[in-house]
Amino acid sequence: MNVACDWAFPLVWAQQSELDSIPWLKWIIVLAVVFFGIFPGIVAYTVWGERKVAARFQDRIGPNRVGPLGLLQPIADAIKLITKEDLVPRSADRWVHLIAPVLILVSAFLVLPVIPFGVGLAAVNPPSGLIYLIAVSSLSALGIFLAGWSSRNKYSLLGAMRAVAQLVSYEVPQVLSIVPIILWAGSLSMVTIFDKQVLYGWFLFSPPGMLAFVTLTIANIAEVNRTPFDLPEAESEIIAGYHTEYSGMRFGLFFLAEYLSVFAVSCLGTAIFLGGGTLPWPLTGEPVVTLGGGETLFAMLLLNLPLIGIFMAKVSLYIFLMFWIRATLPRLRVDQLMAFAWKFMVPLCIINIFISAVWYECVIRPSKPNYLLGWGVTLPLVVVSIIGVLALYRSSMKAEPVELTTGSRRRSVVRSVS
Amino acid sequence: MNDIPLTWFLIFAAACFVIGLMGVLVRRNAIAVLMAIEIMLNAANINLVAFWRYGTPVEGDSPISGVMFAIFVITVAAAEVAVGIGLILLCYRRWHAADVDRFDSLSG
Amino acid sequence: MIIYNYVFIGMLLLGAIGFALAPVIVMGILAPRKRSSSKADTYECGLLTTGETWVRFRIQYYIYAIMFLVFDVETVFLYPWAVAYERLGLFALAEMVVFLLILAVGLAYAWGKGVLKWV
């Protein structure tokens, strides 16, 4: 699958290719068109989509004033934000105040080049692509902290600390639920993961795969601070959380960064679980598209167009799922939020790693994968582990409410810093 | 595409190491000292990986002994920071200051 | 060369920083600038800021940060095992079970000690 093309668009993957000199011009075109053209466009219209979908859920129309069906709304928002006054509070730390949103936006951008949109269409395919992706997506926690600290406002600092605590708590299940994928694919490079999914079918179609997909989605939603995990910047909580002191385009950056990371995170989900670009039917079999190598850019695009289409359809379904959850589920209380991460998600993901090892032994290691044995063994294991951890979590949560309400006959364990 | 000579990496690592050491000597706040120690550990990491990359591995050893050493150094540094901040917080609650040289209850 | 992957990512990094700063600079030029003292105060739901920005922080945040650090380093060990799982035999699975057991005890300890509760 990893075929070298002389006019590789936008394939810059140089691990085995004979690219000894860097095609600067081609890369700059790719960057300008794809990364700073198409993706921000997609993100802008995700914002529009969210407002339309949320409106539909609440039986109203949503933005339709600006242009037909409100299609120009995102552009109107952008212009409004740019023309607002750039206001930085006197006591704020000017430079860090500016660096914070840039850091969050950059961390969202850096995730995108590694994702394989089609056959060989990953902009970059380093051998350890997946751990690079995890490392980059963990930068946003630092950005949020700096945003809260730099505006020297005690509420925004408190909001930032809570946001970072939540982000950090949900990054562990996110990272642990990706381990089964690496176990099955046998390598960290995203293109190999794509190839393996072509051979063995989507990684979603296996009990540990489903469990991992659910935990990854929950962790992704929390990672992006969306309902039901968006406590830190919830309106009813602490003014506007860490971006209280941001106005005008600086706030616009946060907004753009949030939706770009929604897009990036759903691309991650589709690429590793839903076999980005491959149809669910036929399940397995020969590769969907074969690149003979040496195709021109146009041929490359033409060949991959259906794949990109399928990939984008899956991504939009994933994003729609997030909109749907935002429109329906209530916001979680802080302690439920944290307890859910540490007491339910992390143990479940650890157990899931072993179940995925069992699935590997049944399906992927033997030359002729027998799915029946795989499903037969792992399905009960998954069900039992979910019920077990849920019971454990329930019992620990049940003990707590009593304590909290009755002024804790027993001293609460952790008192505030004196 | 001329290569980078080994000594450049070593001089960079030595410079960071010395800056870290100066930080340890100059700074009073315990957390600043902790940051300087992290710089020194990273300088040693650069040294290890540079020697691994520019040398051919010895037959009996592992092909990536330098990188494995660096991974374990990162684990040790992470554990050290967690314990260090714990101790500093414990001292802070007793002394309301995290400066290293203001602790003089143990004289003699 | 592997470095070329990361040269592209470096270019993307610089481009993203430019992409982020451009609107802020444009805003600086286009937007009206009317300075006034009340605007420059930190926002406290309209009240004047009371007390300096040092507020009682719970030790809770520190405990979540350590838990994250330990599990983060655990994943740094988990990923290579998962990659090399195919070539390593059954003993590697046993070794990883022991490793995860050790860290699960850490989690169970924090759970039992009640520090994970957000009080």
Add this chain to the structure above:
Amino acid sequence: MNQILFGVIATMGVLSALGTVLARNLVHAGLFLVAFFFLIACQFVMLEAEFLAAVQVLVYIGAVAIILMFGIMLTRNIQGDDTTTVSRAGFIAGGLAAVGLLTVLIFGITHEEGRSGRPAWNSVTTRPAIYPASARKSESQAAAINNMGLAVGEDLLTRYIVAFEAAGILLTAALVGAIALAIQEGPVSDDPSDRVKSKQNAESLAADEAESLLTSSRA
């Protein structure tokens, strides 16, 4: 092109290290430290150890920097700008000692002569080629570079298994120890003798509080 790239990363790395050491404000020092970690990760990429670069960013910037920032917040200096550097004299002494050590190290590095068949450091200017397969000196090193996750995984669980399990124990010890240190009171036990003990504890804390207020008011 490689050398220019290295030059840029190295100078920015040294500057951010200096920034961490010299910044008055602790959070600014933390920010410089994060920049330093990122540039060290770029150095690892220049050395083609990219798995390590990802691990460095993930562990250091993702977790260690967060803990350092929380440490700064949880100790009194929220603005982080109380005086944290020593007097002028101490400064110069530290600086001189550092420069002295640096010259010795650089002299040592440049004048190291090889032994037992190993080339001297300053004679090693090109790294063992990986890319054209024919020019590879050691196949295992090339395989390691091309798929470092696999090589690390194999070595971790066969050769360094003892160090691996010891690292597991070290992490749990750090976790258990740090939590035990951080908890204000003992475990929530109903035993009255515990209660008495923690009352003294509370009183001693109050006493410290009063005493430190006294000292600060006098100072």
Add this chain to the structure above:
Amino acid sequence: MPVNAPVLFDFIHLAPEIILSLWGLFVVMIDVALLRRRSSATRGRILGVMSIIGALAALASIYLPDMMDLGHAASNVEESLFQGTILGGLLVERLTALLLILLIFVIALSTTWDLTEHWGEYYALLLWATVGMILLIASEELLTLFLTLEMMTICLYIVTAFEKDQRRSAEGGLKYFVYGSVSSALFLFGLSLLYGLTGTTRLAAIGLALAPAHTSIGLVGNVAGAMAVLLVLVGFGFKISAVPFHQWAPDAYEGAPAPVSAWLATGSKLASIVALMKVLVQALGPWAHGVNDISSPGWVGIVAVISALTMTYGNFAALAQKNLKRMLAYSSIAHAGYMLVGVLAVVVGAGKSAAGPVLFYLVVYSAANIGAFSIAAWLYRDKGTDQIEDLNGLGLKYPILGMCVLLLMLSLIGLPGLAGFWGKFFMFSEALSQGDDRHKLTFLWLVGLGLMNSVISAFYYVRVLRAMFLRPSTGRPLQAPTLTIRLAVIGSAAVALIFGLYPQPLSTETDAMAESRIFITPSRPAELLSVSPVRVVPRPNASDDTRLRAGPIGGGPSAPPEPTPVPDSRAK
């Protein structure tokens, strides 16, 4: 199965470490799960007893390889396990047994008073620190050496600060932490330079790579090598609290609760001295005294100066101490100085016979220190302070214990007729007889300084005895000591007395232990040992004539274990 998959039997040699670490986990879980309701005093006792059971189980498991009679690796043969990263053999087993016995005493001491509320974590950290020490003794490679050294020290940082009601405990812990991590960063940079110089991380291979068989002149000609050696010495200097790097020791010993400072003085020092000997002999051996013809000084001179400084400073500073634990800290610094003389004898002589006396001294020194610190624990339990004058009238009130403390202190001084004397006697006589003429002068100076310091040390030890016997008891008299304190004091006094009168069994035992491979510099294997790599010698006590024996030099690149699934060093 990949090429170098660990052989299952290697794990048998690790039985004590595995049991201790899993037992630590077990103790933590029991404390959190079952004993939540009980008061901290009862929890301390229950968990203390359980930890002692765990340590005893580990002690029994040391002899597992023999009992299982694996058919091939009888435990008396040195062999490198896990591809040359860990050493299994007589020395490691005996020292593990010694460490575990000391651990049992330390745990017993910890139950004397209610020093913390987090008992599960306290005992687990003590057990894990012991795992770190055992692995430090057994590590054969820079990576495992650094990791286990850090594991031991990090566990000790935490445990030092465990007495949270005491301000000095937190502060002592933080000072120990800051010094410790700075010196471990320096140590790591030294290791990275060493890795750069030789290209391998295995100690034996480094030794062979540094062997001066080539034109390279010793230390002076090669500044990078000198820096590597200096930084490694800094790291180890900190661990054994040698003088230029000892500032942390008095504060950490005084701040830490008495059983923890006992463990710092005995276990941590013992493991660090053995590791220092191993690194100096095996890895840096060839550079010890430079190439014979060019009289470029190796690092022997530096270590000699450090040893002299440590001895004199330790003794003189101890004279002025009021606090018992702080005085014991300075005395342990002084003893580190004496032991460095023994280490030098081992390096210069590069013969395995020289290592015996150092191990003998280590055994005697750690036994005496356990007794001394148990007195400090007893004092602290009743009076809450550990000043020396609070000991007044103790000897009169409890004559038996008074006598035992008398024996202890005299053995620490090195009075003839007690074990301490034999320790110093063997070591100093070994130092004088070792080495060629060039070293005669330095050793003469060191031994003279050592004797003079022993005389000075008499003054502050006697001050303790004077307080106990001659002074009338002031203030509240001390209550009766608990059984554990009584056992510790009597046990260490018995060690001092028995090995004082009849040192022969211990010295033969330590000489047998000293025959391990790690005390032979690789650069001299040909002269001292028969060249054939593999030769099994029946257990030392069977017959004494075959003194020469060949541990398989598994590590050196000259005879590297071919990557066959079972390295040849194991083929019998």
